[in-house]
Amino acid sequence: xxxxxxxxxxxxxxxxxxxxxxxxxxxxxxxxxxxxxxxxxxxxxxxxxxxxxxxxxxxxxxxxxxxxxxxxxxxxxxxxxxxxxxxxxxxxxxxxxxxxxxxxxxxxxxxxxxxxxxxxxxxxxxxxxxxxxxxxxxxxxxxxxxxxxxxxxxxxxxxxxxxxxxxxxxxxxxxxxxxxxxxxxxxxxxxxxxxxxxxxxxxxxxxxxxxxxxxxxxxxxxxxxxxxxxxxxxxxxxxxxxxxxxxxxxxxxxxxxxxxxxxxxxxxxxxxxxxxxxxxxxxxxxxxxxxxxxxxxxxxxxxxxxxxxxxxxxxxxxxxxxxxxxxxxxxxxxxxxxxxxxxxxxxxxxx
DNA sequence: GAGTCGTGGTT
DNA sequence: TAACCAAGACT
Numbered sequence: 113x114x115x116x117x118x119x120x121x122x123x124x125x126x127x128x129x130x131x132x133x134x135x136x137x138x139x140x141x142x143x144x145x146x147x148x149x150x151x152x153x154x155x156x157x158x159x160x161x162x163x164x165x166x167x168x169x170x171x172x173x174x175x176x177x178x179x180x181x182x183x184x185x186x187x188x189x190x191x192x193x194x195x196x197x198x199x200x201x202x203x204x205x206x207x208x209x210x211x212x213x214x215x216x217x218x219x220x221x222x223x224x225x226x227x228x229x230x231x232x233x234x235x236x237x238x239x240x241x242x243x244x245x246x247x248x249x250x251x252x253x254x255x256x257x258x259x260x261x262x263x264x265x266x267x268x269x270x271x272x273x274x275x276x277x278x279x280x281x282x283x284x285x286x287x288x289x290x291x292x293x294x295x296x297x298x299x300x301x302x303x304x305x306x307x308x309x310x311x312x313x314x315x316x317x318x319x320x321x322x323x324x325x326x327x328x329x330x331x332x333x334x335x336x337x338x339x340x341x342x343x344x345x346x347x348x349x350x351x352x353x354x355x356x357x358x359x360x361x362x363x364x365x366x367x368x369x370x371x372x373x374x375x376x377x378x379x380x381x382x383x384x385x386x387x388x389x390x391x392x393x394x395x396x397x398x399x400x401x402x403x404x405x406x407x408x409x410x411x412x413x414x415x416x417x418x419x420x421x422x423x424x425x426x427x428x429x430x431x432x433x434x435x436x437x438x439x440x441x442x443x444x445x446x447x448x449x450x451x452x453x454x455x456x457x458x459x460x461x462x463x
Numbered sequence: 464g465a466g467t468c469g470t471g472g473t474t
Numbered sequence: 475t476a477a478c479c480a481a482g483a484c485t
Contacts, residue, residue, distance in 0.1 A: 150480065189483090192468090195483080222484090301479070361467085411469085413467080
């Protein structure tokens with residue numbers, strides 16, 4: 113496969129991607145983290161922004177987590193940001209400020225699994241390490257003519273064996289990039305472009321089109337529906353009340369609107385007033401209910417949220433204190449925090 | 464093995 | 475509109 117892939121890669125590969133122009137272990141690691149479950153187009157602006165704010169291991173390691181989350185805001189899978197922050201601290205403290213050079217030490221870093229470790233070891237240090245990301249998985253699954261679920265334990269073992277077998281000595285880095293580009297350009301998940309594919313001569317699925325359609329991800333069970341009522345409280349100066357999410361769980365560590373009710377949309381005005389009263393007294397605030405926005409919808413990877421925003425007038429001064437996880441900030445400052453995407457959009461509309 | 468964890472683009 | 479899913483890791 114390498115003999116077919118590498119000439120094609122030199123001719124048709126995506127050589128303009130910024131992480132292909134560096135040999136810096138930090139930049140290459142950062143790119144791999146950003147690209148986990150994330151399309152190249154989406155990750156690109158975040159890569160530039162994060163490198164500008166945190167150019168080296170030391171800069172990321174010594175930054176406050178809040179500053180890292182602020183730059184990660186909108187990209188999703190925020191555990192990656194927390195793990196990356198911790199990993200940078202481990203690299204500085206335990207590995208002399210260099211990405212570790214052996215697979216076991218690399219995989220001991222939070223957020224670095226086998227494929228990410230392999231990708232960095234190959235690209236930064238030229239090691240003969242095979243990757244198995246979604247692209248390599250799909251390409252190998254098809255060329256080998258496998259059937260069944262690509263993520264089953266049996267296929268997983270087989271695919272890692274194939275990946276190791278096909279990865280050439282000495283040029284693993286180029287080969288890894290090549291198979292990813294092939295997956296993005298020709299061997300796409302849907303509507304694969306076989307006619308122009310350099311692997312067509314040795315691809316079992318291309319020879320037997322009924323196999324092409326065998327590539328199906330594990331069936332995702334239906335997203336359960338959840339409901340919530342969020343609180344948008346503003347004081348006389350227009351500052352907005354924000355609440356820091358707990359470290360674990362959805363939107364972990366990000367700043368969001370306080371949740372007035374985590375299980376339902378409070379359509380009844382009396383219920384709203386009651387819930388607001390309870391919340392105000394629990395937090396030591398004075399709040400007066402105003403209007404309820406129309407219902408909005410947000411899709412997560414594993415559930416669907418329908419929520420409404422209750423506007424309220426905030427009377428008392430809120431002092432920023434870390435313990436309560438509450439702050440009151442003007443819109444401009446709030447937009448500089450680590451916010452989930454729908455909350456960011458909401459605040460931008462107020463501005 | 465299955466569930467958790469986001470978001471935006473494509474079809 | 476709704477479904478699909480992308481340079482996965484962790485619990």
